[in-house]
Amino acid sequence: MILAEGMLKQGALKGKNILVTGGGTGLGRSMGEYFLELGANVVITSRKLDVLQETSKEMMAEKGGEVIPLACDVREIDQVEAMWKDATERLGQIHVVLNNAAGNFISPTERLSTNAFNTVLDIVLKGTSQVTLTAGKDWIAKKQSGTFLNIVTTYAWTGSGYVVPSAAAKAGVLAMTRSLAVEWAKYGIRSNAIAPGPFPTEGAWSRLLPGDLVKKFDPAKKVPVGRVGEHQELANLAAYLVSDYSSYVNGEVMTIDGGEWLKGAGE
């Protein structure tokens, strides 16, 4: 039985302002929607303002509350700082940053151009560190506490062929998560990560895989529980990790993949 319904009680995130990078579509949107349902105000960012505006309208119509769409390419520090300024001027303190924006190419590594390799490193590692540093410096200067939640992947520690820049960058994000959990806890700043397995998102697999492969691709095949994840299952975990219920969880990475990454260890 799948209990893919909201786990936390209504109002569990009331009074929290939450920034979700890459929040216009896919898993970022689903997590943001659940935060909104639990009473948070949500800022969603990506490069595409038109998509964000449409998403924020739909989210507010469905769940109520306040959703602020802000265009921001996380690779550009000027845009990150402007976005942060805008968000804090409009909402006051941002309590949670969900670093979800990512980019990936599935490709033999030797076929990637240097620019392609760097593009993934820039979005994932540089982008996440720029948002983190901007938020963290501001929280510390204002003596505010805060929570980071970073989306990584299990191949950040197992390694994986054909996604080498993504694996390298996500490993960096995981190291940053754990390191800041140690260094910034004294300021009341927690850092945690989630490593999701296969969750269907509109267009992601078809964008990442060539056409003939995507038709044959069965993401559930390698998953011991025999299925892909439901967005609400991920949203429940994310909501827990950004809520005060997880106040003693710091520096942790929680895998939610139906046991997929352990499959390599044999049945």
Ligand code: HXC
């Ligand atoms: C190889 C590619 C490529 C591809 C572009 N490039 N697409 N190389 N395979 N499929 C090259 C380009 O030729 C160029 O190099 C360089 O990469 C930069 O390309 P741009 O199009 O200019 O980049 P940009 O507009 O900045 O977009 C980058 C982007 C991003 C990664 C495509 O826009 C994006 O869409 N990100 C979100 C979508 C996404 O990837 N999500 C996946 C996350 S999920 P040259 O040398 O020609 O200049 C995930 C889970 C993993 O990672 C699941 C594993 C199964």
